[in-house]
């Protein structure tokens with residue numbers, strides 16, 4: 194059930210779980226993407242005369258209140274993004290403060306994780322939150338992999354609805370892996386294969402092309418007998434990598450590993466580099482990016498696909514020039530999306546940073562605000578915050 198089903202909210206207190214867990218440094222929000230994602234739901238409810246009570250966590254205070262983890266710090270930047278005044282409500286005297294709010298008002302409640310019982314989904318904390326509201330809206334897909342009081346428990350305690358951002362995330366993910374148009378390609382990159390094993394195992398039976406990049410590709414190359422020199426490689430996982438390659442074969446999924454690579458003797462910005470065939474990596478060199486020939490071939494793969502799901506960069510993209518492959522393939526995907534031939538959905542912490550760096554995040558069909566939740570969804574796991582909305 195979505196906001197379309199919520200009925201008349203005028204004067205009603207709506208607890209809206211948002212994800213305000215934004216990157217924060219030197220007193221400033223360094224990326225306000227998650228704040229912007231909340232606007233449709235919060236503005237719609239406020240415009241309809243609801244008393245909007247935003248519930249969110251900030252960092253991992255583990256039940257210990259402290260100024261460092263206070264959401265009071267996010268209120269001003271949040272006001273700027275919303276273009277509306279926002280009240281801050283502390284956990285001391287919150288009920289009295291909420292009672293002074295009027296229809297249309299928006300308040301941010303203090304960090305839910307200041308209660309130890311939040312992460313334990315403690316009934317007493319669920320009751321504590323529920324007492325403040327009449328209705329519950331979960332708009333935080335990116336926190337939906339947590340079965341916490343504010344993300345899961347409340348959905349069983351108050352009439353519960355999915356917010357607009359949650360709805361958009363679920364629609365996009367359904368299009369990408371639920372009922373996608375084939376052929377489907379997945380790009381899975383990142384440093385370590387150990388963090389993505391479940392993702393890869395889930396994808397091989399579902400996608401037609403699995404493009405493996407980043408440091409994790411080295412483990413697969415090693416599994417295929419390639420000497421990867423000094424490259425990051427989880428040698429203890431080459432057996433698992435082989436199993437994944439065999440499972441892909443059996444499922445008719447084509448796995449794409451780089452066949453040319455960019456190597457260097459040291460990992461720093463702009464060191465001397467060589468572009469070589471994967472079989473020509475010297476013992477003292479490390480693979481830091483996919484090579485240009487492989488990137489061009491991957492672009493051709495995407496041209497023949499209808500759906501793309503992307504998680505993780507192809508190279509060590511934060512350090513030039515090892516962003517080259519990620520930027521090039523992201524631009525190809527963005528162009529195909531603009532042409533209407535590809536539905537492209539991306540997510541996961543580094544992925545969004547990489548697409549922003551390539552300047553194409555806005556050209557993808559959908560970019561998820563989720564990190565861990567996106568990965569768990571790619572693993573095929575049920576997210577408790579989503580499941581609770583449908584029960």
Ligand code: 3PG
Pocket residue numbers: 212214252253335336339563564565566
């Ligand atoms: C995130 O940043 O991915 C979400 O806000 C969840 O935060 P958590 O990993 O601390 O639960």
